[in-house]
Amino acid sequence: MKKNMSEIRYAIEARAYDIMGLAAHDFWVLRDENGNVLGQLHGLATNSENKIKPIGTFGDKLKFYHFGPRARLFDSNPAYDLNFIRDDQKFKRTFSGNPEVILARWDNAVKALPYLNSLEVPYTPFAILGLANINSNTAYTLLGKLMGIPLHNFSGYWQPGWGNTRKILTASQLASMRYPLDFSDTDFA
Numbered sequence: 001m002k003k004n005m006s007e008i009r010y011a012i013e014a015r016a017y018d019i020m021g022l023a024a025h026d027f028w029v030l031r032d033e034n035g036n037v038l039g040q041l042h043g044l045a046t047n048s049e050n051k052i053k054p055i056g057t058f059g060d061k062l063k064f065y066h067f068g069p070r071a072r073l074f075d076s077n078p079a080y081d082l083n084f085i086r087d088d089q090k091f092k093r094t095f096s097g098n099p100e101v102i103l104a105r106w107d108n109a110v111k112a113l114p115y116l117n118s119l120e121v122p123y124t125p126f127a128i129l130g131l132a133n134i135n136s137n138t139a140y141t142l143l144g145k146l147m148g149i150p151l152h153n154f155s156g157y158w159q160p161g162w163g164n165t166r167k168i169l170t171a172s173q174l175a176s177m178r179y180p181l182d183f184s185d186t187d188f189a
Contacts, residue, residue: 008033008098008099009033009096009097009098010030010031010032010033010038010096010097010098010099010102010103011030011031011093011095011096011102012028012029012030012031012093012094012095012096012102012105012106012147012149013028013029013031013091013092013093013094014026014027014028014029014091014092014094014140014144014151014152014154015027015028015029015084015085015089015090015091016089016090016091016154016157016159017084017086017089018086018088018089018090018157022157022158023157023158023159023160024090024137024154024157024158024159025042025084025136025137026136026137026140026141026154026159026162027040027041027042027043027084027136027140028040028041028042028109028140028143028144028147029085029091030068030070030102030103030106032099033099037068037069037083037085038068038069038070039066039067039068039069039070039071039106039110040065040066040067040068040082040083040084040085041064041065041066041106041109041110041139041143042064042065042067042084042136042139043062043063043064043065043135043136043137043138043139043140043142043143044062044063044065044136044139045057045060045061045062045063045123045125045135045136046060046061046062046063046123047059047060048060050063052065052082055125056123056124056125056135057125058125060122060123060125061120061121061122061123062121062122062123062134062135062136062138062139062168063117064112064113064116064117064139064143065082065113066110066113067081067082067083067084068081068083070106070110071110074107074110090154090156090157092152092154094144094149094150094151094152095147095149095150104179105147105148105149105179106147108146108147108148108177108178108179109143109146109147109179112146112177116142116168119168121134121167121168122134123135124160124161133160133161133164134161134164134167134168135160135161136161137159137160137161137162138161138162138163138164138165138167138168140162141161141162141163141164141165142165142168142169142174145165145174145178146174146177146178146179147179148178148179148180
């Protein structure tokens with residue numbers, strides 16, 4: 001039996017990539033109605049040669065990335081088909097709804113990536129105390145806000161940089177770029 005469009009549900013989930021059982025790299029995943037991964041949104045340490053690094057150091061930048069089949073549609077990062085999803089990761093389906101609404105929210109964040117990358121945001125290495133940490137978890141928070149969806153904080157992990165979005169965008173910039181906060185055709189999973 002064929003589903004009608006109102007029955008099809010896409011989802012956005014938050015995921016935590018475990019770093020030695022102590023910390024987490026938080027990121028977003030887009031899934032279709034069958035659970036297939038359509039995309040991943042990340043903030044990653046990137047060196048001056050535009051190479052992604054597993055751990056950032058001084059001089060690196062926080063760059064925003066879109067991986068997966070949907071990234072190819074946007075022609076963003078076509079050389080990258082990286083996958084940070086692991087079976088043993090903590091995750092939380094944070095948002096689901098009809099494909100049109102979910103894709104509009106996801107695509108709103110994706111369209112912001114070139115602008116965010118043009119800011120040349122310095123990456124804070126090793127979450128040095130006393131500095132406003134800006135790292136992958138800052139990107140996770142910012143991208144969630146741009147999609148206008150609930151953020152999920154993974155308990156049991158140190159997540160430095162979580163929430164420091166004001167160090168990247170002002171409140172007015174964020175408000176002008178955020179997807180409208182209309183939840184009429186979505187579910188908080």
